[in-house]
Amino acid sequence: MSNPQTHRGFTAAMSVSETVEETLTTVEKPFGHALIAVARQNPNIVGLTADLGKYTDIDIFGQEFPNRYFQMGMAEQNLIGVAAGLSRVGYIPFATTYCVFATRRAYDFIAVDIALGRANVKIIAGLPGLTTGYGATHQGIDDLALMRAIPNMVVIDPCDATEIQQTVPAIAEYRGPVYLRILRGQVKQVLDPKTYRFELGKAKLLRQGRDLTLISTGLMTQRALQAADMLKQDGIEAIVLHVPTLKPLDQDAIIQVAEATRTVLTLENHSVLGGLGSAVADTLCMAGLSVTMAKIGIPDQFVECGSIPYLTDKYGLSIRHIVQTAKEILSWRK
Amino acid sequence: MNPTNPNKLEVKQNPPPPELIHSLRLKARQIRRNVLLMAKGKGEDYVGQGLGAADILTVLYFHEMRFDPHRLDWPDRDRFLLSTGHYSIVLFATLTELGVFPPEELSSYGADGSRFEMSACETTPGVEITGGSLGHGLSQAVGMALGSRLSGRKFRVFNFLSDGELQEGATWEAAMAAAHYKLDHLIALVDINNMQADGKTSDVMTIEPVIDKWRAFGWHAQRIDGNSLEELLIAFQTARSIQNQPKVILCYTLMGKGVPLIEQKPKAHFIRVEPHEWDFALRQLEESKV
Ligand SMILES: Cc1ncc(C[n+]2csc(CCOP(=O)(O)OP(=O)(O)O)c2C)c(N)n1
Numbered sequence: 001m002s003n004p005q006t007h008r009g010f011t012a013a014m015s016v017s018e019t020v021e022e023t024l025t026t027v028e029k030p031f032g033h034a035l036i037a038v039a040r041q042n043p044n045i046v047g048l049t050a051d052l053g054k055y056t057d058i059d060i061f062g063q064e065f066p067n068r069y070f071q072m073g074m075a076e077q078n079l080i081g082v083a084a085g086l087s088r089v090g091y092i093p094f095a096t097t098y099c100v101f102a103t104r105r106a107y108d109f110i111a112v113d114i115a116l117g118r119a120n121v122k123i124i125a126g127l128p129g130l131t132t133g134y135g136a137t138h139q140g141i142d143d144l145a146l147m148r149a150i151p152n153m154v155v156i157d158p159c160d161a162t163e164i165q166q167t168v169p170a171i172a173e174y175r176g177p178v179y180l181r182i183l184r185g186q187v188k189q190v191l192d193p194k195t196y197r198f199e200l201g202k203a204k205l206l207r208q209g210r211d212l213t214l215i216s217t218g219l220m221t222q223r224a225l226q227a228a229d230m231l232k233q234d235g236i237e238a239i240v241l242h243v244p245t246l247k248p249l250d251q252d253a254i255i256q257v258a259e260a261t262r263t264v265l266t267l268e269n270h271s272v273l274g275g276l277g278s279a280v281a282d283t284l285c286m287a288g289l290s291v292t293m294a295k296i297g298i299p300d301q302f303v304e305c306g307s308i309p310y311l312t313d314k315y316g317l318s319i320r321h322i323v324q325t326a327k328e329i330l331s332w333r334k
Numbered sequence: 335m336n337p338t339n340p341n342k343l344e345v346k347q348n349p350p351p352p353e354l355i356h357s358l359r360l361k362a363r364q365i366r367r368n369v370l371l372m373a374k375g376k377g378e379d380y381v382g383q384g385l386g387a388a389d390i391l392t393v394l395y396f397h398e399m400r401f402d403p404h405r406l407d408w409p410d411r412d413r414f415l416l417s418t419g420h421y422s423i424v425l426f427a428t429l430t431e432l433g434v435f436p437p438e439e440l441s442s443y444g445a446d447g448s449r450f451e452m453s454a455c456e457t458t459p460g461v462e463i464t465g466g467s468l469g470h471g472l473s474q475a476v477g478m479a480l481g482s483r484l485s486g487r488k489f490r491v492f493n494f495l496s497d498g499e500l501q502e503g504a505t506w507e508a509a510m511a512a513a514h515y516k517l518d519h520l521i522a523l524v525d526i527n528n529m530q531a532d533g534k535t536s537d538v539m540t541i542e543p544v545i546d547k548w549r550a551f552g553w554h555a556q557r558i559d560g561n562s563l564e565e566l567l568i569a570f571q572t573a574r575s576i577q578n579q580p581k582v583i584l585c586y587t588l589m590g591k592g593v594p595l596i597e598q599k600p601k602a603h604f605i606r607v608e609p610h611e612w613d614f615a616l617r618q619l620e621e622s623k624v
Binding site: 046067068070072073075077078080081082083084085086087088089090091093108109112113116117 | 409413455456457462463464466467469470472473474475476477478479480481482484485487503504507508510511514515
């Protein structure tokens with residue numbers, strides 16, 4: 001964990017992972033390698049990018065299958081349209097760019113060309129939330145909200161390398177449009193590949209507890225687990241429910257863990273508007289469940305350039321904040 | 335309208351046989367009749383566009399494309415992508431003429447619950463893409479053409495777009511990609527009627543010199559009278575003979591073509607036809623020489 005007072009960070013051009021925990025192993029380009037593995041089995045898988053092949057790890061797919069890899073240049077609307085066209089003639093395109101460019105620049109194309117007719121296109125989006133220090137133009141803070149709002153979309157925010165490796169074959173198998181956030185480069189392994197099993201549309205109970213429920217998605221699940229460890233030292237037992245698939249949402253699992261403690265803290269590497277926290281609030285409210293709830297996520301504002309540890313702490317996504325907020329909402333109940 | 339064009343035909347083609355022209359002219363008249371029957375009584379719709387583009391779709395569906403109306407999902411069919419969704423009227427009129435839809439259905443155009451939607455959606459049989467958000471067609475055509483090549487099926491892809499759609503940036507993203515990948519089995523057809531929503535295309539946002547733009551993007555470009563069956567046939571023949579480049583046929587058309595009453599009305603995105611004028615319009619079409 002970084003200390004904001006003493007941390008002297010810089011916007012790192014190539015730095016992709018936030019505070020790297022020395023104890024965790026990392027996996028190189030988990031998305032790229034997983035895609036190569038499924039493409040060896042399925043000749044209909046093709047890859048596309050919009051001048052970000054090297055930075056979304058699909059470059060190694062292109063080296064392996066040059067005739068199945070289409071460079072579209074820096075033209076995201078065309079990237080999505082071409083992917084739709086390929087899917088309409090029987091291919092399974094995996095199209096990569098960053099979250100911001102896929103969702104903001106090409107939104108209409110995703111909605112009309114892909115989602116409306118359930119085209120079998122997988123949009124693979126890098127730099128989710130605060131995984132880049134490149135500022136507001138590069139940080140995907142609203143992509144989950146935008147993608148959830150489109151009918152027919154499946155929306156996934158995986159936790160780590162293990163989950164990315166398992167998600168790729170699962171979405172290749174699933175017939176329909178998918179938006180998948182990825183972590184790139186050297187990606188941490190948080191979930192044990194021997195025991196963890198990703199299932200499309202299912203939440204995963206990672207930790208049992210009795211006092212408080214943490215519901216998290218994406219890389220925030222690692223922090224949820226670490227925060228739960230710290231809370232335990234203070235005698236607070238937290239449930240951790242990991243929700244990789246934001247749409248369709250595993251509402252039953254969410255209601256169950258919320259009912260167990262009636263104190264809910266959601267965690268996401270995304271704006272607090274329209275993402276996991278909103279989805280959970282919707283679910284609980286519509287189920288008639290009254291709970292004490294707070295949301296951890298990026299506040300409703302644009303974020304500047306900076307080092308990732310600095311931004312993570314400044315905008316309240318650090319473990320320190322999770323622990324603090326958890327204790328706070330528990331105190332509201334008393 | 336017959337634009338003067340110094341570069342019209344770069345490849346000399348034999349003139350199409352008169353019997354072919356005659357049979358296509360009959361088909362074009364039937365398609366125009368279907369357009370009128372669809373629009374009849376509606377008042378404000380796309381009758382002008384439908385009549386103007388009828389010759390292009392006639393030549394495509396009754397001569398140029400590899401297409402079987404009884405097997406709409408035939409994997410080897412040539413693809414027709416109607417980027418300009420609001421031209422659905424002429425697509426449905428053509429598909430009805432091919433027997434895909436019963437003629438009784440024509441009058442349901444634009445009615446609640448009808449599959450003849452004012453803006454074509456892929457949920458209706460025979461509609462390959464959903465085209466109402468303008469500027470989406472060419473990218474998908476590029477994707478299909480890449481897929482055609484990769485699969486070895488060698489079907490061709492035809493993308494119909496309007497002059498207004500040349501103002502959409504995405505059209506040019508796709509144009510660049512088509513030339514980069516040398517998609518010579520991709521043919522774009524631009525209906526240039528010099529009209530768009532807010533007025534004349536030349537007033538709203540100049541697109542000319544259109545032919546130079548496509549050529550600068552690496553396309554083989556031809557400029558023809560899009561209401562001349564002869565010119566259309568020759569242009570398609572020329573397009574077939576060109577390799578290693580995508581091809582565009584710039585079809586200069588007249589809104590309302592074939593029905594003098596509508597041809598002579600003030601031009602607008604929606605040409606208004608009064609309730610009492612429809613029967614006269616139909617009679618004018620019947621009386622036109624074929
Ligand atoms: C992306 C997009 N922007 C705006 C519109 C609204 N719109 C519908 S038709 C039209 C004019 C399009 O030009 P064109 O197809 O050349 O018009 P026409 O020849 O039918 O008059 C506009 C602006 C739209 N459908 N899609």
